């Protein structure tokens with residue numbers, strides 16, 4: 426499985442020894458304990474603080490669903506350490522919040538990405554959706570535009586994902602079962618023990634090699650049903666530059682979810 430977690434972890438160790446040695450300073454440090462941090466700027470960003478006795482390090486998370494920012498921290502850590510950590514990571518936070526908060530309704534005169542290229546959605550004629558370079562011609566009234574674009578993308582996604590899966594499966598010499606397309610938020614693809622492959626059809630909006638990487642990744646699970654070094658060796662054999670495309674997905678994958686096809 427290929428997960429879409431956007432967590433940034435830091436090896437920030439709480440200084441227990443120091444706190445226990447100096448009780449006065451300890452109390453002073455906890456005085457300013459807050460449940461959130463506000464990052465000034467445009468827009469102002471609220472970072473919720475979640476203190477947990479189980480967490481051993483600081484981790485930041487931007488929710489895929491609502492863009493909410495959460496900083497999870499070990500219980501005993503000082504407020505000022507959290508403040509400076511959030512400030513230090515402000516650019517990273519802003520980048521992810523910006524990607525999350527923008528949603529685009531798919532409609533005439535809007536744009537949609539197809540295989541990494543931004544295409545203008547324009548009024549078409551006839552019965553079928555037709556792509557001509559950077560324009561997607563969609564017939565019918567505006568009420569059905571989003572559904573027609575979605576149908577076009579799903580068909581194209583199936584075409585590309587079947588071709589890529591066939592190619593990589595022939596490389597490893599293992600057949601796969603059936604291919605299912607879904608609109609998943611938690612993962613881009615998966616491979617079951619029976620050898621069935623599942624993909625997010627939104628991958629067809631990413632650059633072609635990003636989609637190919639996910640297919641190579643899932644097909645490699647037909648050989649190695651784990652994420653061991655042996656598994657990654659199979660992926661690398663199938664796609665020597667896979668790391669670039671994996672990184673693209675980590676950094677930009679959430680942007681594929683900004684398009685809304687229905688209300």
Ligand SMILES: [Zn+2]
Nearest residue numbers: 426427642652
């Ligand atoms: Zn995997």
